[in-house]
Structure formats: C-alpha cells, structure tokens
Amino acid sequence: MQIPIASKFDRVCQILERHQRNPHKLIPILQEIQAEYHYLPEEIMTFVSTALGISTSAIYGVATFYSHFTLSPKGKNIIKVCDGTACHVKKSESLIQAIEKELGLSNKKRTSEDLLFTLETVACLGACGLAPAVVLNDKVYGFMTPEKTLELIRDIKAKEVQS
Amino acid sequence: MQHTSLEERKQHYHDCMSQYKAKIVICGGTGCIANGALEILHRFEEVVEAKGLKITVALKKEEADYILSESGCQGFCQMGPLVTLYPQGIFYVHVKTSDVEEIVEKTLLQGELIPRLLIHDDESGEPLADTAHIPFYAKQERTTLKLCGMIDAQDIDEYIAHDGYAMARKAVLLMTDEQVCQEMTASGLRGRGGGGFPTGRKWDLTRVQVNETKYVICNGDEGDPGAFMDRCVMEGNPHSVIEGMIIAARAIGGTCGYIYVRTEYPLAVERLKLAVKAAKEAGFLGENIFGSKMNFDIIIMEGAGAFVCGEETALMASIEGRRGMPMPKPPFPAVKGLFGKPTVINNVETLATVPVAMLMGVEKYAAKGTAKSSGTKTFALTGHVAHTGLIEVPFGTTLREIIVNIGGGVINDDGTNGGSNFKAVQIGGPSGGCLTQEHLDMPLDYDNLLNVGAMIGSGGLVVMNQQTCMIQIAKFFMQFTQNESCGKCVVCREGTRQMLGLLEDIAEGNATKESLELLEELAHVVKVGSLCGLGKTAPNPVLSTLKYFRDEYHAHVFDKHCPTGRCQALRTYSIVPELCKSCSLCAKKCPVHAISGAKGVPYVINQEVCIRCGVCMETCKFHAIVK
Numbered sequence: 001m002q003i004p005i006a007s008k009f010d011r012v013c014q015i016l017e018r019h020q021r022n023p024h025k026l027i028p029i030l031q032e033i034q035a036e037y038h039y040l041p042e043e044i045m046t047f048v049s050t051a052l053g054i055s056t057s058a059i060y061g062v063a064t065f066y067s068h069f070t071l072s073p074k075g076k077n078i079i080k081v082c083d084g085t086a087c088h089v090k091k092s093e094s095l096i097q098a099i100e101k102e103l104g105l106s107n108k109k110r111t112s113e114d115l116l117f118t119l120e121t122v123a124c125l126g127a128c129g130l131a132p133a134v135v136l137n138d139k140v141y142g143f144m145t146p147e148k149t150l151e152l153i154r155d156i157k158a159k160e161v162q163s
Numbered sequence: 164m165q166h167t168s169l170e171e172r173k174q175h176y177h178d179c180m181s182q183y184k185a186k187i188v189i190c191g192g193t194g195c196i197a198n199g200a201l202e203i204l205h206r207f208e209e210v211v212e213a214k215g216l217k218i219t220v221a222l223k224k225e226e227a228d229y230i231l232s233e234s235g236c237q238g239f240c241q242m243g244p245l246v247t248l249y250p251q252g253i254f255y256v257h258v259k260t261s262d263v264e265e266i267v268e269k270t271l272l273q274g275e276l277i278p279r280l281l282i283h284d285d286e287s288g289e290p291l292a293d294t295a296h297i298p299f300y301a302k303q304e305r306t307t308l309k310l311c312g313m314i315d316a317q318d319i320d321e322y323i324a325h326d327g328y329a330m331a332r333k334a335v336l337l338m339t340d341e342q343v344c345q346e347m348t349a350s351g352l353r354g355r356g357g358g359g360f361p362t363g364r365k366w367d368l369t370r371v372q373v374n375e376t377k378y379v380i381c382n383g384d385e386g387d388p389g390a391f392m393d394r395c396v397m398e399g400n401p402h403s404v405i406e407g408m409i410i411a412a413r414a415i416g417g418t419c420g421y422i423y424v425r426t427e428y429p430l431a432v433e434r435l436k437l438a439v440k441a442a443k444e445a446g447f448l449g450e451n452i453f454g455s456k457m458n459f460d461i462i463i464m465e466g467a468g469a470f471v472c473g474e475e476t477a478l479m480a481s482i483e484g485r486r487g488m489p490m491p492k493p494p495f496p497a498v499k500g501l502f503g504k505p506t507v508i509n510n511v512e513t514l515a516t517v518p519v520a521m522l523m524g525v526e527k528y529a530a531k532g533t534a535k536s537s538g539t540k541t542f543a544l545t546g547h548v549a550h551t552g553l554i555e556v557p558f559g560t561t562l563r564e565i566i567v568n569i570g571g572g573v574i575n576d577d578g579t580n581g582g583s584n585f586k587a588v589q590i591g592g593p594s595g596g597c598l599t600q601e602h603l604d605m606p607l608d609y610d611n612l613l614n615v616g617a618m619i620g621s622g623g624l625v626v627m628n629q630q631t632c633m634i635q636i637a638k639f640f641m642q643f644t645q646n647e648s649c650g651k652c653v654v655c656r657e658g659t660r661q662m663l664g665l666l667e668d669i670a671e672g673n674a675t676k677e678s679l680e681l682l683e684e685l686a687h688v689v690k691v692g693s694l695c696g697l698g699k700t701a702p703n704p705v706l707s708t709l710k711y712f713r714d715e716y717h718a719h720v721f722d723k724h725c726p727t728g729r730c731q732a733l734r735t736y737s738i739v740p741e742l743c744k745s746c747s748l749c750a751k752k753c754p755v756h757a758i759s760g761a762k763g764v765p766y767v768i769n770q771e772v773c774i775r776c777g778v779c780m781e782t783c784k785f786h787a788i789v790k
Contacts, residue, residue: 027481065486066466089547089627125193127194128390129194130241
C-alpha cells in the first residue's frame with residue numbers, strides 16, 4: 001500500500017519536533033524514523049538533512065555505520081539468530097544454514113523474495129543461558145534446534161496463507 | 164511524595180508487606196520470560212482468585228492474602244522459569260503453567276513441598292528446598308547482584324526498603340565531593356568494564372577540572388559476545404545504577420547523566436526508563452535533589468548496533484549524533500569528553516557496585532577479593548557447562564571452583580556429564596584470551612589474567628569441551644572484530660581482515676608454514692599499532708590460542724587434519740566395516756558418488772572424490788560412519 005507523500009512527511013516532522021530539531025539527536029531521530037517506516041527511505045533522509053542542517057553525506061555515514069539501520073525495506077517478520085560466543089559453541093551456525101535453505105537466502109540476500117522474512121545474525125542477545133537463541137519478532141526462543149526453528153517459520157507461513 | 168523521607172517510605176513498605184501470608188517471586192529476566200514466566204504469573208493470579216483468596220501484585224500492594232512479584236534475572240537462566248515462595252524461600256525450577264495449581268494447593272495452602280520441582284543434589288539425589296543449599300548459589304558471594312533477582316525492578320519502594328538511595332542521599336547531603344572520591348579510592352573499586360582503572364582516581368581526575376557543565380555517562384553498551392551481566396543489572400536492579408550515577412555526579416560536580424544502552428536489550432531500556440521516571444518523582448533526580456542545591460538529571464540513549472561504541476570516545480561520538488569512531492587519547496574524557504566538557508564514564512556494574520560498597524562500609528568491601536583487585540566480580544558462565552547463568556564471586560576465586568562447584572562441571576556436546584572433558588575457557592570476549600587446564604587453579608584477578616595474555620573484559624566465561632576446535636574459536640572472534648572494526652585506522656581495518664583470511668586458510672587446509680609466521684607477525688603489529696582498545700586487543704584470541712594450542716595449529720597447517728573434526732574441509736569420513744550392514748543407503752545419497760560397495764561387503768568411501776559434505780553420516784541408520 002502506497003502512503004501518500006504528504007502524510008509520509010508529517011510523521012517525520014513530528015519526530016523532528018520531538019527532538020527540537022537538535023542535530024546531536026540524529027541517532028534517536030533515525031531510530032524513530034526506522035520504527036515508523038521499517039527502513040530509512042532516501043527521500044526522508046534528504047529531508048532530515050535539510051531540517052537539521054547536516055549534510056546528506058554525514059547522515060548517510062551515520063546510517064551505514066550502525067548495523068541497526070537499514071537502507072532497504074525489511075521483511076514483515078524479523079528472525080534474529082544469535083551468533084554470540086555461547087550460541088556459537090552450541091552450533092548456532094546450523095540454525096542459520098537451515099533458515100537460509102528454507103527461505104532461499106544467502107550471505108548477500110537477507111530478505112526473502114516474498115518480503116515475509118528478514119534474517120539477521122546478531123553478535124549477542126545476552127541470553128547466553130538459553131543458547132542457542134533465536135528472536136522472532138522480539139520474542140526470544142531458547143535452546144533452539146534447526147527443526148524447531150523451521151517449525152516457527154512454517155507456522156508463520158501457514159498463518160500468512162490463511163489470511 | 165517528595166517530602167516523605169527515605170525512612171518513612173521504608174517503614175511504610177514494611178508495614179504494607181507484613182499483611183501478606185506469603186510472597187511469590189517469579190523471575191522476570193529475559194531467559195525466564197522466554198520460557199513463559201509471564202504466563203505463569205497470570206496463572207497464579209487466576210488460580211489463587213479461583214480459590215476465593217485475594218492476591219495482589221507488588222506494584223499495587225492492595226489489601227490481600229498473597230503478593231506476587233516479578234523480579235529481575237536471578238542468574239540461573241537454564242533452570243527457568245524460576246518461582247520462589249517466601250518467607251520460607253522455597254525454590255522451584257522449570258515451572259510450567261500446568262504446575263501452578265499444584266503449587267498453590269500444596270505449597271501455598273498446606274506448606275507441603277513438591278519434590279518434582281525442586282533442584283536435586285547432584286550426588287545424594289536429595290531434593291534441596293531453598294537457595295541457601297543449592298551449590299550454584301551457596302558457592303557464590305552475591306554482592307552487587309544481591310538485590311538483583313530478589314526485588315521487583317519496577318518498584319522503587321522495594322529498593323528503598325533495602326536501604327536504596329540512602330548512600331546517594333548521604334553523598335549529596337553530608338559529604339564533600341572530595342570525600343566521595345576518597346571513599347571510592349578506599350573501597351579499592353576498579354572499573355568492571357575491562358580496563359580495571361581505579362574508580363576513585365577516575366572521579367578525582369574529573370573532579371579537579373573547573374567547568375560549569377560536567378557529564379556522568381553509564382556505559383551499558385555491553386557488546387562482548389557471551390557476556391550479559393550488565394543486562395541483568397539494568398533489568399533487575401536499575402535503581403542501583405541510577406544511585407551510583409548520582410554518587411558519581413556528586414563526586415565530580417556532574418550536572419547531567421547519560422545511560423547508553425544497547426538496542427539489543429529492549430527490556431533493560433524499558434526498565435531503566437521506568438526507574439528514571441520513579442526517581443524523578445521521588446525527588447532523587449531533577450532539580451534540588453534530596454532537598455539540596457544540586458541538580459542532576461539522566462537521559463537514556465539507545466545504541467544503534469556498533470560494538471566499537473563500547474569504547475569510551477566512540478560512545479561519546481555516538482551520543483553527539485556522529486559515527487561511533489574512537490578518538491586518540493589524550494585528551495582524556497576527564498578533561499575533554501562529551502560535547503568537549505569534562506566527563507566521567509563508568510561501566511554499569513561499576514556504578515551498581517558503588518552504593519553497595521558504601522553501604523557495606525568501604526573498608527569491609529576492600530577486604531574482599533585479592534590485594535590489588537578488591538571486591539567481587541560477576542561472570543556470565545556459559546558454554547559447555549552443566550549450569551549456565553550469571554554468577555558473582557570474590558576476586559581470587561579459581562576457575563576450577565567456578566566451573567566445578569558453581570557450574571556443576573563440564574558437559575559433552577549432547578549435554579551429558581563430561582567429566583574430564585575440559586579443554587579451555589574463553590574469558591573476556593573478543594579482547595580476551597583462552598585459558599587451559601594449567602590455569603584452572605590460578606586465582607582470577609585483573610593482574611593474573613593480564614600476565615597470561617587474557618583479560619577480565621566485561622566478564623564473559625565461555626567453557627569449551629574437547630570437541631571444540633580452537634582454530635574455529637580464533638576465527639570466530641576475528642570474524643567478529645573484523646566486522647566491528649570501525650575502519651578509522653588502517654592497522655585495525657586491514658590487519659584484522661588479513662588475519663581473518665589467514666585463519667580461513669588454516670581452517671580450509673590451504674595454509675603453509677609462512678602463513679602461520681605471517682599471522683603471528685600481523686597479530687603483534689595490530690596489537691601495538693591500533694588506535695583504540697578494540698584493535699589493540701583484537702589479536703588476543705589468536706595469540707592466546709597460538710600460545711596454548713600451537714599443536715592444533717600445526718595439525719591444521721602441516722598434517723591438514725582437524726583433530727576435532729570441526730573444520731569441514733579437513734574432515735575425513737570413513738565407514739567402520741564391522742558396523743556396516745551394506746544397505747547401500749549412503750551410496751545412493753552421496754552427491755558425488757564417492758561411496759561404493761556390494762551386498763555382503765562393507766562399503767568404502769573414496770577419499771579422492773569425497774567432498775566432505777557429511778550427508779552419508781546423517782543418512783546411516785547404523786552409526787557406521789565416523790569422522
């Protein structure tokens with residue numbers, strides 16, 4: 001669904017106002033924009049650049065520096081596989097491989113064709129006691145196996161088909 | 164509210180609590196919530212009310228028979244969800260929603276224990292009723308973590324009832340800035356974030372700077388993979404962090420505070436925000452705190468996913484809205500920090516320890532631990548160990564005590580007791596190193612660890628069994644630092660990339676003697692030549708594995724063999740003739756037709772053709788294929 005341009009910028013304006021258009025608040029501003037649009041659209045970043053008086057290159061620099069920011073749309077469901085030390089020694093790699101195979105993803109391609117899933121690997125979720133851990137849409141699942149992970153994905157797929 | 168004294172609030176809390184017959188504490192750490200702790204909490208409400216009794220939640224404290232409270236992480240994540248019943252302190256583990264009815268009926272109403280839900284002694288098999296008798300807890304000395312896992316993180320009154328904010332008030336109203344710094348120096352507290360710089364001295368250096376604006380930053384960007392103690396403190400006892408910051412602000416003349424939290428810790432962010440709001444309402448933060456002339460406020464900032472932001476100058480750049488890149492030091496933050504103003508920056512655990520040490524009496528705190536590393540330290544115990552979780556022990560405790568007594572010993576890959584299967588411990592994350600069998604009895608403190616090429620880091624302790632390939636571990640950490648290197652200085656940016664390439668060569672069997680020499684040389688260059696702590700410590704995992712597991716490197720490089728079979732390219736699969744039933748299934752599945760044989764004759768794998776994919780091993784129903 002296409003969002004009308006005017007209302008699209010309305011929300012950025014609200015976010016900018018909340019931070020008093022303070023250039024030092026660039027990171028919280030970008031975080032809120034991403035929460036709103038699920039990624040950082042180019043035209044919005046240009047707009048922010050003008051509003052804050054920071055060059056577009058500086059904003060692009062910040063947006064690409066932090067791994068939390070993304071410049072392309074993400075899938076509807078976000079799967080985060082923890083690849084911290086504890087999860088790694090408990091074979092988190094096998095989970096990543098299983099998901100990549102199931103969704104047809106690769107090192108470069110992290111979002112599935114149907115835009116249903118995005119796979120992210122994170123350095124450590126701090127849930128080491130539950131290693132290996134997977135976070136699906138902000139819910140943490142501990143002691144995962146490839147089978148259990150695929151079950152989660154298939155459940156969501158099935159629900160999508162129904163609706 | 165602002166004019167009620169701490170004593171009155173404390174008394175009010177105790178009066179209020181005395182009306183309840185029992186208090187049910189459910190662990191609400193990330194681990195237990197993932198295992199369904201919140202559902203259990205709601206189920207308790209339902210079941211108790213269905214019995215015609217009244218139950219209230221800790222935040223409301225209404226008139227009722229029982230009170231339900233959600234605590235922060237209790238550390239024993241593996242056994243979760245955890246339910247504790249006070250006043251007896253009965254400790255139930257692996258509780259399911261279906262157990263709630265039985266707990267209410269038997270334990271709550273009749274005082275009977277349910278052996279099935281208790282922890283059992285490893286040796287005698289006897290059920291253990293309370294935490295005082297469970298080895299995992301009994302062998303620890305929970306000081307900074309004491310309240311974490313006991314009190315409700317969302318309830319400021321419960322923190323006050325345990326003498327919370329008394330030390331902040333004392334520092335603000337009764338002590339001079341100099342006295343606070345002296346007190347900290349006397350406690351012997353050293354930075355818990357890794358470097359181990361004396362906290363009292365750091366504060367004093369900032370204190371002597373003359374400036375109207377000074378900042379206190381709490382570094383909650385706990386990025387080390389395998390470490391989660393700061394998360395637990397922020398989630399479980401956020402008020403202790405705030406109190407530590409108020410005391411730090413008093414010591415240096417701070418006017419504004421920042422808590423920088425990783426975005427990967429949403430629960431910590433939420434609880435800190437709640438805690439700051441409650442402290443403001445109580446008059447502990449804001450203008451004229453505790454009725455004094457001092458103004459101090461705290462802003463919470465979420466990180467955006469960059470490991471290097473754990474480095475102090477990078478963290479400050481990030482707060483200022485720039486790329487999180489480190490700056491050369493000097494000038495140190497004490498002189499020119501955030502927005503160019505004098506700044507003190509402490510780790511979460513350090514700040515949370517400040518009020519605890521003061522409350523205990525700084526001399527008493529200093530007497531704990533070893534001469535040069537006083538006090539206690541939290542560790543995140545994970546990996547191949549029976550009991551994983553968050554622990555706290557005095558400095559000077561040995562690895563053996565931690566792994567065997569608290570962790571319950573090493574386990575095999577399949578989770579069974581590993582006995583003497585211990586291989587190494589990785590301590591201090593990507594900046595730390597590996598310790599082996601010979602270090603098991605070495606007392607752990609800042610200096611001993613530095614001497615053997617590791618460091619305490621933020622305190623991640625990952626135990627590894629014999630099936631772990633050390634080249635893979637070194638490669639894993641190098642991959643991590645290479646990925647997280649900010650790219651500002653060439654030595655770190657290119658050095659880590661080349662080192663990773665060399666480690667990949669080793670793991671894939673493409674390395675020669677020269678690669679090994681080059682790897683070692685590069686490691687030393689990156690160590691001395693990098694700008695910040697990330698680069699300076701990045702070669703540690705490689706150097707320490709080279710030091711203690713050189714034979715394993717040699718096996719990979721010269722014999723093209725991975726002793727643990729973890730490096731796929733160096734694996735060899737073979738069929739055990741005695742076990743082979745000649746079913747031909749493996750031969751059919753082999754994608755390159757490397758397996759041949761005939762009925763009645765054991766099958767064999769042609770090693771020249773084999774691509775080591777492992778399909779045959781997965782297919783064999785008789786476990787006849789080994790690697």
